Amino acid sequence: MTHAMIEYQKTTVVKGYTDQLLHVDLTNMKIEIKQIPAATKEMFIGGRGYCLNMVYEGTDAATRFDSPENVLAFAGGPFCGEIGFAGTGKFIIGAISPLTRTFCDSNVGGYFFPLVKNAGFDAISVTGKSDKDVIIFVDDITGTVSIKDAPETENAIYDAEKLVDLWRGESKPSAIAFVNAGIGSKNTFFGCVNSIYYDVRRKRCRAKQAGRGGMGTVMREKGLWGIVARSDLSKGSSNHPVDKAGVREAGKGIRTVVRNGDPNELRLAQRGTTALLDIMNTNNILPINNYKFGSDDREINISGKVFEDKIFGQKHPDGCFAGCNLACTKACEEHQLMTGPFKGKTVAVDGPEYETAAAVTNLGIFDIPAILEYAWYCDAYAVDSISTGVVIAFLIEAYQQGHLTKEDTGGVELKWNDADTVFSLLHKIATGADDFTARAGRGIRHMKGWIAEQAASRNGHTKEEILQDLNLFAMETKGMEFSMYITKESLAQQGGYGFALKGPQHDEAWLIALDQVKNEMPTFEQKAAALRWFPLFRTWFNIVGLCKLPWIDVRHPDAAATVDPAKNIPTVDLYLELVNSTLGTEKTLDDLLTESERSYLMHKLINLRQGFGTREHDRIPLRAMAPVFMDEFKDRKDYYLKYLAETVGMDVTSKDDEELLKTLQDYRRDQYETLMDTVYTAKGYDKNSIPTDETLNRLGFEDESYIQIVKEARQRVAG
Ligand code: SF4
Secondary structure: EEEEEEEOOOOOOOOEOOOOEEEOOOOOOEEEEOOHHHHHHHHHOOHHHHHHHHHHHOOOOOOOOOOOOOOOEEEEEOOOOOOOOOOOOOEEEEEEEEEEEEEEEEEEOOHHHHHHHOOOOEEEEEEEOOOOOEEEEEEEEOOOEEEEEEEOOOOOOHHHHHHHHHHOOOOOHHEEEEEEEHHHHHOOOEEEEEEEHHHHHHHOOEEEEEEEEHHHHHHOOEEEEEEEEEEOOOOOOOOOHHHHHHHHHHHHHHHHHHHOOOHHOHHHHHHHHHHHHHHHHOOOOOOOOOOEOOOHHHHHHOOOHHHHHHHHOOHHHHHHOOOOOEEEEEEEEEEEOOOOOOOOOOEEOOOOOOHHHHHHOOHHHHHHHHHHHHHHHHHOEEEOOHHHHHHHHHHHHHHHOOOHHHHHHHOOOOOOHHHHHHHHHHHHHHOOOHHHHHOOOOHHHHHHHHHHHHHHHHHOOOOOHHHHHHHHOOOOOOOOOOOOOOOOOOOOHHHHHHHOOOOOOOOOOOOOOHHHHOOOOOOOOHHHHHHHHHHHHHHHHHHOOOOOHHHHOOOOOOOOOOOOOOHHHHHHHHHHHHHHHHOOOOOOOHHHHHHHHHHHHHHHHHHHHHHOOOOOHHOHHHOOOOOHHHHHHHOOHHHHHHHHHHHOOOOOOOOHHHHHHHHHHHHHHHHHHHHHHHHHHOOOOOOOOEEOHHHHHHHHOOHHHHHHHHHHHHHHOOO
């Protein structure tokens, strides 16, 4: 059944923009096309910037993830869909998040937003709530946008090709791409959004995920099953840059860097991001047993080489969008499911990505079939594979520490390296099967409060005392579970997680490899400086609709001779060539950083408006800074003895282990507090992480509403 439909005249993309927003109000079943004002474009550029602006304008301090006015925003950017350059299929999904209770966004690749843009829209905003599950159908072929009944299936991953056939009409399968969230998004706070497209080489549908922050949860809360786009990119579609030859030249440059560099560096085109498993394991960064340990001999069973040789059998160029020769979107074509509602079926598994594999090692499991099983079900249910795994790891450790008992878990013993129990929990969490697993589906922040209450009622300690213990290893900050890197030995990545505006996800500041693996920022000052520059430049990718991997994961051969090789400036120059050739501008790197800083500041202001965003919200659990328990310390005792002697200046000879561990923990806490002060100053914030008046003025945030947010935040911290 069709609930609403409009016809529209397609707008051509000019210099990377259509300047049109598609707005859908699901309460009133109303569809509108709006012009995006020039001032908004200048201030927020696209992608994440547009999502921030839509959410800021459509919500207020009282808005929660399930409020009808919450805006579920989608946006590409001026380079989204440019097939002449690498990494241009990316788009952003943003909303007030169920986990963080403030703005959160997640980026994802695929053909969905390039098709939406080709159909005439730079952004989509969805508000309101529908009583029954519906889809929004953006149909460039018929020139219509409609709201229709959702398909019967809850599992778009399993039924994807059937759905494409249902929607494509006379068009080729590749003319359809869609976003969808499955049943796990209805039952958890960490529902993800699948971006599904037809892969002409593999002759089947592929799925990428906008995993973080519960964007799928917001989607299903609105009664929105998904959004379908139908458009034909082969028929004269173009980003219409000012200087096509310039874009071609820039694209040729980046593809040459990738072609020559990747085979000798990470081998992402062969191994996907599983290439990171070896590197992280070698450097004690791979999460094992709830981030307790960072390296394990069993990693040899699941290394990137094993994935390359045995799992990613078919050697396809796996770009998630045309034009990307880094092509990291690998897949396993056949996996027989061992558990759950699809047990016995043979399925294709997209990925698995490093993060998903590491979520499984973090449960003590080093087994490829288990990783494939976990990856497929997380996508099929549409739950974030990171949050799901980190929640289960936390439950296991809380059980091992005696805070959780069988009384709480429904008689289940929780232990490491127990795949049967992990899959049982996964299926139950995704379906909200019982009280315990339904609570787990609300994330660690909720769960630790509940565990503390349960434990306090039986062991004579107060809830606060137990919470203090749990906080040592409950791996969440701002309500979001940490992504999959051990940060104990990387101060830069501790800040990268702790100061990230959306919570501890690495896309704002993935400094772990530059700091700990390559040792390219050895001094405190270099780490602090990196925590200003990298979040800004990485945010820039998110506001323009580009993938960061061709920049950060392949080093330009000329970068070694530059002042700061980690910034990979010769590749940045290729991005500048893309920008100026598309837009007809003469922008410099400083201009890009300033554009980025505006969106960054907007995110900070939304966080402050929602009652968060100050210094206390940037603190991270001790487990992210140092060993918490003696077995963690002893696991790397020689390393820590050397560290305490050389870096802390401690005489370690006459001290017992308890004193050594306590000194280490205190030192790391102090370092982190000092880092906060230094980075806040560099970012133009006061010591409470609130922007100064000068920062607001410098970036053009002079409107009274912004000033009021800052005033109220200052009053709040002053008590
Ligand atoms: S590097 Fe990977 S994720 Fe990025 S655009 Fe290319 S295929 Fe997609």
